[in-house]
Amino acid sequence: MTGSEAPPSFRLAYVPGVTPTKWVRIWHERLPAVPLTLVPVSAAEAADVLRARSVDAGFVRLPIDRTDLSAIPLYAEATVVVVPKDHVVAAVDEVSPGDLADEIVLHPLDDTLEWEERPGLAAKERPATTADAIELVAAGVGVLVVPQSLARLHHRKDLTYRTVMDAPESRVALSWPEDETTDLVEQFIGIVRGRTVNSSRGPQAPAQPQAKRPDAGGARKKPAAGKSAGRGGRAGSGTAKAKGRGKPRRRS
Numbered sequence: 001m002t003g004s005e006a007p008p009s010f011r012l013a014y015v016p017g018v019t020p021t022k023w024v025r026i027w028h029e030r031l032p033a034v035p036l037t038l039v040p041v042s043a044a045e046a047a048d049v050l051r052a053r054s055v056d057a058g059f060v061r062l063p064i065d066r067t068d069l070s071a072i073p074l075y076a077e078a079t080v081v082v083v084p085k086d087h088v089v090a091a092v093d094e095v096s097p098g099d100l101a102d103e104i105v106l107h108p109l110d111d112t113l114e115w116e117e118r119p120g121l122a123a124k125e126r127p128a129t130t131a132d133a134i135e136l137v138a139a140g141v142g143v144l145v146v147p148q149s150l151a152r153l154h155h156r157k158d159l160t161y162r163t164v165m166d167a168p169e170s171r172v173a174l175s176w177p178e179d180e181t182t183d184l185v186e187q188f189i190g191i192v193r194g195r196t197v198n199s200s201r202g203p204q205a206p207a208q209p210q211a212k213r214p215d216a217g218g219a220r221k222k223p224a225a226g227k228s229a230g231r232g233g234r235a236g237s238g239t240a241k242a243k244g245r246g247k248p249r250r251r252s
Contacts, residue, residue, distance in 0.1 A: 010184050013039045013058030015046050016130070017077075017149030018172055020059060026191045034184065043112050050175055057176035057185055061112040061147075064175065071175040074192065077147040079113065079167040081105075082137050085160050089143070094163040104142030106133040113145065113168050130154065 046060040083089045097119035105120030108127040127133040133144045134154040147170035151161040
């Protein structure tokens with residue numbers, strides 16, 4: 001490395017609700033010489049940050065504009081409705097979109113859920129962010145339908161959430177510029193996909209020598225139980241049979 005070259009590093013973006021802690025820990029264990037920097041971004045700006053090469057890769061919420069980007073879907077989240085603790089919905093374990101028909105359902109500008117038909121009644125104005133919508137729920141203005149991780153992220157003691165059945169799910173993916181699939185990006189893809197250090201994409205472990213068979217190399221086999229080790233053995237079952245084949249028959 002010359003004096004003008006920067007040391008290797010890795011910048012990882014992540015959207016609200018995604019917790020990259022486990023993957024970052026594994027990165028530090030496997031590549032301790034390569035620092036990893038976390039860059040929080042909003043769901044709306046994640047794709048532009050990746051295209052601008054401001055980060056090497058990022059966790060995003062689908063769908064995004066995939067122009068010039070590669071993406072690997074990782075998992076889907078359950079959808080929940082956030083309500084005050086004294087709300088009637090809090091008395092049940094789950095609801096359907098139809099159960100929210102008479103509720104004002106807030107629709108923040110950073111919402112990533114794709115509905116064919118949104119449940120409930122629309123508010124007069126859309127909150128700018130999910131955090132703003134949470135404050136409105138606490139004030140009794142309406143309820144909020146979000147991915148479960150966002151409900152946990154914005155947890156408040158006076159609010160709770162319940163699962164919404166038959167609702168669209170939020171999908172989380174790992175994305176990066178498609179022409180920048182570097183060795184470090186490949187390393188991180190392997191970590192996220194659960195590859196071990198000795199997997200096909202990583203360093204190979206040395207082959208273990210095969211154990212020799214007991215009879216290899218001219219070694220003598222161990223005698224089977226009940227058989228003589230030699231020809232003249234006294235305890236061999238074959239010898240015993242030869243000497244005595246039963247009582248002689250009496251002549252009449």
